[in-house]
Amino acid sequence: MSITTGDKIPAATLVEMTADGPAKITTDALFGGRTVAVFAVPGAFTPTCSARHLPGFVEKADAFKAKGVDEIVCISVNDAFVMGAWGKAQSVDGSVRLLADGNGDFTKAVGLTLDGSGFGMGLRSQRYSMLVKDGVVQQLNVEKGGAFEVSDADTLLGQL
Structure with a gap:
């Protein structure tokens, strides 16, 4: 059964590539007391993820912040090294935080x-x-199959 609106984000640890190497962050630290826009992709460097999904959130980062979002986070079942390289290749420059969920x-x-x-x-x-506010899911948009119709930046932004 998947998470749904109104549910609390479960405890887990994600990993981010930093200048000092991989660094762990707990979901409690990531989501506690904050408003976070999250999107997940099947894989870094994959076609739709690289051409449309990540770029949409990078382009709309200021609009999300203007609507009260503290941070935009991308999660993928990749390792922190891949996520770090993908962020550089996509010129993310801090607009989106790329977090690895290496073991899923x-x-x-x-x-x-x-x-x-x-x-x-x-x-x-x-x-x-x-959209997660203080650790609780406020909005959730899950794609069906290989679609890219409801998890894009514009859809989530329109729900704020």
């Missing part, structure tokens, strides 16, 4: 896994976006 622990805990083994990708995350 967070993705499993929210019930939004995707079996990518048919493509040689193993366990991944479904494509989704959500």
Whole structure:
């Protein structure tokens, strides 16, 4: 069963690439007392994720902040090194925080896994976006199949 609006974000640890190397952050620290726009992608450097999903949130970062969002976070079942390289390749420059869920622990805990083994990708995350206020899900937009229709930056921004 997947997480839904009104649910508390489960406890998990994510990893971010920093100038000093990989650094862990708990979901309690990430979401506690803050408003966070989250989107998840099946994989860094994949076509839709790189061409449309991440760029949309980078482009709309100021609009999210103007509507009271403290931070935009992208989560993927990749390692921190891949997420860091993807951020550099996409010129994210701090507009979106890229967090690795290397073992898929967070993705499993929210019930939004995707079996990518048919493509040689193993366990991944479904494509989704959500708004989290003080650790509680306020909005959740989960894509069906390989679609990219409801988890985009414009949709989530319109829900604020």
